[in-house]
Amino acid sequence: xxxxxxxxxxxxxxxxxxxxxxxxxxxxxxxxxxxxxxxxxxxxxxxxxxxxxxxxxxxxxxxxxxxxxxxxxxxxxxxxxxxxxxxxxxxxxxxxxxxxxxxxxxxxxxxxxxxxxxxxxxxxxxxxxxxxxxxxxxxxxxxxxxxxxxxxxxxxxxxxxxxxxxxxxxxxxxxxxxxxxxxxxxxxxxxxxxxxxxxxxxxxxxxxxxxxxxxxxxxxxxxxxxxxxxxxxxxxxxxxxxxxxxxxxxxxxxxxxxxxxxxxxxxxxxxxxxxxxxxxxxxxxxxxxxxxxxxxxxxxxxxxxxxxxxxxxxxxxxxxxxxxxxxxxxxxxxxxxxxxxxxxxxxxxxxxxxxxxxxxxxxxxxxxxxxxxxxxxxxxxxxxx
Numbered sequence: 126x127x128x129x130x131x132x133x134x135x136x137x138x139x140x141x142x143x144x145x146x147x148x149x150x151x152x153x154x155x156x157x158x159x160x161x162x163x164x165x166x167x168x169x170x171x172x173x174x175x176x177x178x179x180x181x182x183x184x185x186x187x188x189x190x191x192x193x194x195x196x197x198x199x200x201x202x203x204x205x206x207x208x209x210x211x212x213x214x215x216x217x218x219x220x221x222x223x224x225x226x227x228x229x230x231x232x233x234x235x236x237x238x239x240x241x242x243x244x245x246x247x248x249x250x251x252x253x254x255x256x257x258x259x260x261x262x263x264x265x266x267x268x269x270x271x272x273x274x275x276x277x278x279x280x281x282x283x284x285x286x287x288x289x290x291x292x293x294x295x296x297x298x299x300x301x302x303x304x305x306x307x308x309x310x311x312x313x314x315x316x317x318x319x320x321x322x323x324x325x326x327x328x329x330x331x332x333x334x335x336x337x338x339x340x341x342x343x344x345x346x347x348x349x350x351x352x353x354x355x356x357x358x359x360x361x362x363x364x365x366x367x368x369x370x371x372x373x374x375x376x377x378x379x380x381x382x383x384x385x386x387x388x389x390x391x392x393x394x395x396x397x398x399x400x401x402x403x404x405x406x407x408x409x410x411x412x413x414x415x416x417x418x419x420x421x422x423x424x425x426x427x428x429x430x431x432x433x434x435x436x437x438x439x440x441x442x443x444x445x446x447x448x449x450x451x452x453x454x455x456x457x458x459x460x461x462x463x464x465x466x467x468x469x470x471x472x473x474x475x476x477x478x479x480x481x482x483x484x485x486x487x488x489x490x491x492x493x494x495x496x497x498x499x500x501x502x503x504x505x506x507x508x509x510x
Contacts (some may be wrong), residue, residue, distance in 0.1 A: 168203030192352025194341025215372035223357025228282035251276035255338035262328030360392035471497035
């Protein structure tokens with residue numbers, strides 16, 4: 126009987142131990158995924174994207190409503206993939222709302238030709254040569270390699286990036302992209318796929334650590350200059366929001382990951398015309414009453430400009446911005462708009478005109494005006510007495 130009692134007690138103790146073990150395993154099952162995620166943290170991505178001028182086309186760049194190129198710079202760091210970031214398999218770049226793309230008229234490169242030859246006519250280039258720095262396998266070593274990136278226009282507004290490296294590993298591949306609508310604070314989204322880069326059979330695929338690329342160009346047409354990309358006409362508080370989502374491959378025991386990075390591109394200089402007017406106390410008021418300083422010039426310019434009607438084109442919409450602020454446009458025998466520079470300090474102020482034709486074409490032009498400029502002397506160079 127005592128033996129049976131001892132046996133029953135041992136069974137209860139073992140069952141209690143099993144229950145405790147089960148509880149412990151359940152707790153570990155809940156906590157292990159968090160530990161695994163912490164141990165294999167996602168790569169770190171830094172983004173900088175800005176609107177830059179198009180070489181050979183004055184008046185382009187970081188200007189509201191102007192044609193421009195987009196320069197994007199990516200910095201990637203991590204040690205999840207053998208001491209380096211996992212291979213990159215995709216990049217989504219979300220541009221600010223208001224960016225206008227006009228791919229019509231730009232020569233495109235046939236994908237089959239690019240894949241076969243590796244290069245195409247210069248007029249199909251979507252921008253200058255970019256570059257990237259990656260890590261490739263060379264024998265048993267992992268070494269850095271710099272590659273060149275040539276962007277091309279593809280039929281139907283798509284883009285292709287022809288990537289070529291020469292040392293220490295010879296590699297060539299093509300990354301293709303297309304545009305989609307992002308929504309929210311963003312407009313156009315460039316969705317690009319990056320193929321896995323194999324270097325040596327059986328070795329790890331290449332990793333990328335930095336990318337610098339500039340996309341956007343212009344061409345001269347019979348009716349004026351056409352820009353592939355146009356900067357938004359207004360800039361929100363805090364700057365232009367730009368976002369990138371980088372997709373990393375699930376290799377080497379890693380799960381696929383998407384890492385987002387954001388950047389606020391500063392508003393173009395002179396986007397807003399509101400400026401604080403220096404105030405000086407009026408004598409005898411103890412500083413209670415102030416007035417604008419008479420030591421600072423204030424513009425008195427207030428005039429009307431007329432928009433040129435290009436022969437053979439019908440205008441669907443005409444927008445005029447005075448130093449980044451939209452003004453009313455008056456339609457009639459001639460299209461006109463008021464330019465009121467009164468009260469502004471001495472400086473150069475830009476009037477930007479954007480015309481959208483009935484065929485969807487977008488044409489832009491600028492006019493610059495100076496306030497508080499010295500009056501010219503007598504035509505013969507002598508002041509009038």
